[in-house]
Amino acid sequence: MKKARLVTELFLYISFFKIETMFKKVLKYAISSLFAVMVIIQFIARPEKVAEPIDPSKDMLAVLSVTGEMNTLFQTACYDCHSNQPEYPWYSNIAPLSWWIDDHMEHGKEELNFSEWGSYSKKRRDHKLEEIVEETEAGKMPLPSYRRVH
Numbered sequence: 001m002k003k004a005r006l007v008t009e010l011f012l013y014i015s016f017f018k019i020e021t022m023f024k025k026v027l028k029y030a031i032s033s034l035f036a037v038m039v040i041i042q043f044i045a046r047p048e049k050v051a052e053p054i055d056p057s058k059d060m061l062a063v064l065s066v067t068g069e070m071n072t073l074f075q076t077a078c079y080d081c082h083s084n085q086p087e088y089p090w091y092s093n094i095a096p097l098s099w100w101i102d103d104h105m106e107h108g109k110e111e112l113n114f115s116e117w118g119s120y121s122k123k124r125r126d127h128k129l130e131e132i133v134e135e136t137e138a139g140k141m142p143l144p145s146y147r148r149v150h
């Protein structure tokens, strides 16, 4: 009776030990694979940085003569995605984060580019101004993910 118990315990002990080593191996393998993948993706599909010539006479803040606090607010809260003069934080260079951020910047600029304001029609400007008020009031802009890190 006692012997049987001892054998069972020994068996359990060995099984656990085996599972533990196996688990450690898998974990080690998973971590090194993840690391390798992270390194590889840094070299594929690097998003291009925005480097378009800036025409100050077309800039929304200049066209509408927005100054002071309001000017700073737009520049710091909106210009990273809605202008040709974004500021790139260090983590914007790291894939896959860079892909996600680039997507926001590209998409945001497509919808509304403060640096191109001067070339918008009057109708488009009026519409965009309405949208700006709506989106900001509704808390949709700046994007919540952006607000969390700024």
Ligand code: HEC
Binding pocket: 074, 077, 078, 079, 080, 081, 082, 103, 104, 105, 107, 108, 109, 111, 112, 128, 131, 132, 133, 135, 136, 141, 142, 143, 146
């Ligand atoms: C992190 C990037 C980011 C920031 C910062 C940001 N936006 Fe946007 N914005 C977007 C993206 C992406 C879209 C398009 C998709 C959407 O509406 O969610 C957009 C769309 C908009 C639209 C809608 C345009 C239309 O005609 O439908 C308005 C208006 C807008 N943003 C205003 C602002 C304002 C004002 C700020 C600053 C207070 C701001 N955004 C900051 C990314 C951003």
